[in-house]
Amino acid sequence: MHRARLRGRTISHRPYRMHRRGPKGSAVADLACLVLVMVCFGVLALALRGLEKL
Amino acid sequence: MAGVAQALVLVVLLAASWKPLGDRMARVYTDPRHGRVERLVYRLCRIDPDSGQRWTAYAAGVLGLALVSVLLLYLLQRVQPLLPLGFGRGSSGPDGPATVGPTMAFNTAVSFTTNTNWQSYVPDQVLGHTVQMIGLTVQNVLSAAVGMAVAVALVRGFAAAGDGDGRIGNVWVDVTRGAVRILLPLAAVAAVVLVATGVVQSLRSGIEVTAVDGSVHTVPLAPTASQEAVKLLGTNGGGIFNANSAHPFENPTPLSNLIEIYLLLVIPVALTRTFGVLVGRVREGVVLLGVTAVLWVLFLGAAWVAELQPNGPATLAAGGALEGKETRFGIAGSVLFAVSTTGTSTGAVNAAHDSMTGAGGGVVLLNMLLGEVAPGGVGAGLYGLLVMAVVAVFLAGQMVGRTPEYLGKKLGRREISCAAVSVVVMPALVLLGTGLTVALPAVTADALDDAGPHGFTEVLYAWASAANNNGSAFAGLTATGDFLQIGLGVAMLFGRFLPILAVLCLAGSLAVRPRVPAGAGTLPTDGLLFGGLLGVTVLMVSALTFLPALALGPIAEALS
Numbered sequence: 001m002h003r004a005r006l007r008g009r010t011i012s013h014r015p016y017r018m019h020r021r022g023p024k025g026s027a028v029a030d031l032a033c034l035v036l037v038m039v040c041f042g043v044l045a046l047a048l049r050g051l052e053k054l
Numbered sequence: 055m056a057g058v059a060q061a062l063v064l065v066v067l068l069a070a071s072w073k074p075l076g077d078r079m080a081r082v083y084t085d086p087r088h089g090r091v092e093r094l095v096y097r098l099c100r101i102d103p104d105s106g107q108r109w110t111a112y113a114a115g116v117l118g119l120a121l122v123s124v125l126l127l128y129l130l131q132r133v134q135p136l137l138p139l140g141f142g143r144g145s146s147g148p149d150g151p152a153t154v155g156p157t158m159a160f161n162t163a164v165s166f167t168t169n170t171n172w173q174s175y176v177p178d179q180v181l182g183h184t185v186q187m188i189g190l191t192v193q194n195v196l197s198a199a200v201g202m203a204v205a206v207a208l209v210r211g212f213a214a215a216g217d218g219d220g221r222i223g224n225v226w227v228d229v230t231r232g233a234v235r236i237l238l239p240l241a242a243v244a245a246v247v248l249v250a251t252g253v254v255q256s257l258r259s260g261i262e263v264t265a266v267d268g269s270v271h272t273v274p275l276a277p278t279a280s281q282e283a284v285k286l287l288g289t290n291g292g293g294i295f296n297a298n299s300a301h302p303f304e305n306p307t308p309l310s311n312l313i314e315i316y317l318l319l320v321i322p323v324a325l326t327r328t329f330g331v332l333v334g335r336v337r338e339g340v341v342l343l344g345v346t347a348v349l350w351v352l353f354l355g356a357a358w359v360a361e362l363q364p365n366g367p368a369t370l371a372a373g374g375a376l377e378g379k380e381t382r383f384g385i386a387g388s389v390l391f392a393v394s395t396t397g398t399s400t401g402a403v404n405a406a407h408d409s410m411t412g413a414g415g416g417v418v419l420l421n422m423l424l425g426e427v428a429p430g431g432v433g434a435g436l437y438g439l440l441v442m443a444v445v446a447v448f449l450a451g452q453m454v455g456r457t458p459e460y461l462g463k464k465l466g467r468r469e470i471s472c473a474a475v476s477v478v479v480m481p482a483l484v485l486l487g488t489g490l491t492v493a494l495p496a497v498t499a500d501a502l503d504d505a506g507p508h509g510f511t512e513v514l515y516a517w518a519s520a521a522n523n524n525g526s527a528f529a530g531l532t533a534t535g536d537f538l539q540i541g542l543g544v545a546m547l548f549g550r551f552l553p554i555l556a557v558l559c560l561a562g563s564l565a566v567r568p569r570v571p572a573g574a575g576t577l578p579t580d581g582l583l584f585g586g587l588l589g590v591t592v593l594m595v596s597a598l599t600f601l602p603a604l605a606l607g608p609i610a611e612a613l614s
Binding site: 026029030032033034036037040041043044045047048051052054 | 110113114117120121124125128132155156157159160164468471472475540544547548551552555556559
């Protein structure tokens with residue numbers, strides 16, 4: 001099940017640039033993930049400051 | 055009978071390692087000299103190894119290392135097609151190999167940095183050897199070293215005389231020493247031992263074999279033994295094959311199975327001795343060891359009995375619940391592994407936990423929900439237990455109306471607040487995540503294979519595994535959708551680092567508190583009474599928090 005779903009996501013006979021997540025889509029998703037990581041670590045930095053004032 | 059013999063051999067091996075390894079680790083973290091390799095690391099990273107840090111600087115170092123680790127690991131996965139030994143793995147299609155997808159790369163990067171090793175991908179199909187070796191395996195060492203460093207920093211807080219300026223050590227020195235002097239040497243020896251038992255070690259992509267029907271199949275190979283050793287010693291758990299320690303290349307025989315269980319328990323068990331030595335009261339370490347041992351035996355017995363109970367004609371005929379278990383390990387070898395992997399933060403599996411009986415699955419789930427303190431992850435188990443000890447003496451102090459004390463330190467509002475923050479993070483993440491998931495039909499329709507109590511247990515288990523940084527999967531839940539990839543990733547991140555921040559704050563606060571001599575009203579913490587109180591506190595906090603959720607899942611399934 002797990003494997004089939006992984007494959008089902010990418011197997012396609014369309015050219016790569018036609019994929020729903022082509023290079024441009026991937027760049028946006030990469031940026032979103034980067035922002036998510038920075039937000040999470042920002043929250044952790046705020047938690048550190050909050051604990052400091054405890 | 056063979057199962058009991060396995061358990062006894064395991065206990066004897068752990069008992070034999072407790073003192074030498076515990077003392078060795080205590081010496082590593084107190085040695086004033088720096089090794090040659092360590093000095094090279096410090097010089098390259100421009101670190102002054104002789105300067106101590108206050109808790110805020112120590113915590114900032116932990117967070118900084120984690121941030122860099124997540125970003126590098128993410129990048130490595132995304133550029134995998136450009137790296138050697140990739141074998142075209144990743145999401146391969148007609149247009150050639152592609153990279154690991156963004157949300158999966160995020161989930162995996164966070165997972166390995168936080169010592170969780172939750173894997174939402176098929177390792178032997180998605181990742182090549184380079185990402186595995188210079189990405190995941192490096193994090194297996196680093197994340198474990200960070201856990202030990204945080205635990206030692208907390209112990210220094212307890213051990214400090216209270217007349218200094220609150221410095222609790224140097225995070226870079228502690229992490230480097232944990233990696234160079236403890237994890238890497240032990241992992242090297244363990245890898246050779248595992249190879250001797252038949253575990254594969256190869257840089258080839260695979261071998262072609264011809265089946266009896268004449269069809270040709272490719273069987274993947276990997277540098278398994280080297281990864282397997284640190285996967286277990288560092289209580290990481292991420293397999294190099296999809297079947298993890300159920301795969302015959304990772305865990306081929308009952309002997310290798312026993313060695314693997316020993317490897318995942320040995321450092322957390324020995325750290326109780328290290329604690330006792332560092333605070334100058336070995337009996338305090340014995341009490342912590344006793345509590346973890348009693349919890350481990352209780353959970354092992356409960357899971358063992360549950361898996362031996364006939365639960366339908368198939369199990370009746372087989373003499374126990376053998377579905378999802380490897381016949382070479384049997385029920386004993388599978389239950390020993392399952393309880394040890396969920397009692398530590400390892401998460402490696404040698405059987406399908408989804409196939410356990412309702413009660414058996416509930417036991418391993420509850421084992422994680424205790425906060426993984428029996429005996430817990432490398433470092434994480436010790437600091438988790440010490441936080442629970444603070445809660446236990448606070449409760450005892452409330453009962454007799456005296457200021458709580460532990461190891462000669464009065465515990466005030468700040469210390470109790472830190473302990474409370476550390477304890478409350480995990481349940482909040484687990485319950486909010488589970489509630490949100492089951493409230494979203496679009497997510498459950500895509501991800502869940504089972505309905506009813508069993509399906510609920512699958513969701514609860516996934517969030518418990520992520521928030522506790524365990525990483526084992528109950529199976530039955532397809533976690534490749536964006537909601538679960540991101541949600542579980544965030545739970546791993548906060549489940550790891552929010553308690554670490556609270557623990558380091560506690561360490562900094564304790565370090566400046568003066569020692570007070572024990573008085574007539576001081577609760578002795580080196581005896582049976584306190585051990586019992588600590589064990590009951592661990593069980594009660596967990597049971598009161600999770601009983602309603604457990605009733606909807608494994609308890610309902612076991613009673614139906």
